[in-house]
Amino acid sequence: RWIRSDSDSSNMAVTEITFFSGFLPLQSELKELQKAGICQIKRTEFEGRVLSIYFDEVNKTQCCFDVTMKRASVVQNLQGVPVITYNYYEPDQRGGSMLYPREEC
Numbered sequence: 001r002w003i004r005s006d007s008d009s010s011n012m013a014v015t016e017i018t019f020f021s022g023f024l025p026l027q028s029e030l031k032e033l034q035k036a037g038i039c040q041i042k043r044t045e046f047e048g049r050v051l052s053i054y055f056d057e058v059n060k061t062q063c064c065f066d067v068t069m070k071r072a073s074v075v076q077n078l079q080g081v082p083v084i085t086y087n088y089y090e091p092d093q094r095g096g097s098m099l100y101p102r103e104e105c
Contacts, residue, residue: 012042012088013058017051017067020101022075025051026068039063049081058085 019025030044033053040056051067078101086094 013055013085014088015053015085017083018081019049019069020078020081022071022073023069024072026070029068033065038065
């Protein structure tokens with residue numbers, strides 16, 4: 001959700017989700033996010049350990065979607081990873097948080 005008080009929406013925006021070591025996205029799920037038009041998702045890219053999700057815009061309406069991480073190899077002592085959303089054309093307009101693994105990972 002876009003929370004800046006000086007505008008109602010962003011330009012094109014990107015959410016970057018860093019995946020835990022040893023995990024990969026479900027490609028079929030990513031394609032479905034695009035096809036379904038959820039949250040105005042335009043495309044997704046996965047490179048290295050980072051999933052980039054591109055949106056036409058982010059506005060003040062809350063938008064939620066799930067991304068499943070599939071274990072590809074066993075890694076011990078998983079650490080938290082960043083999730084960052086930013087305005088594509090003005091990347092200093094950003095927000096983010098950390099994602100931590102559940103105990104069963």
